[in-house]
Amino acid sequence: MTATTVQQERTFLTHANRCDTCGAQAFIRALFVNGELMFCGHHGRLMTIPLQQQAILVEDGTDLINTPSTNANSD
Numbered sequence: 001m002t003a004t005t006v007q008q009e010r011t012f013l014t015h016a017n018r019c020d021t022c023g024a025q026a027f028i029r030a031l032f033v034n035g036e037l038m039f040c041g042h043h044g045r046l047m048t049i050p051l052q053q054q055a056i057l058v059e060d061g062t063d064l065i066n067t068p069s070t071n072a073n074s075d
């Protein structure tokens with residue numbers, strides 16, 4: 001299976017959603033049949049190929065990192 005990478009809605013991009021590996025703010029969400037995983041930009045990039053091979057959907061919000069006028073950096 002190949003995941004579709006989307007850059008639309010990205011409602012997961014809040015301070016409350018943290019990387020499942022290191023606890024930093026999540027910018028990438030991977031949806032699986034039985035749940036989801038979230039990653040910061042660093043760990044998301046490390047996992048890009050496995051995620052795209054195994055996830056149903058990969059949402060990538062890394063383009064919003066260091067963009068102060070977006071939802072990603074405001075509460």
Ligand SMILES: [Zn+2]
Pocket residue numbers: 019020021022023024039040041042043044
């Ligand atoms: Zn991380």
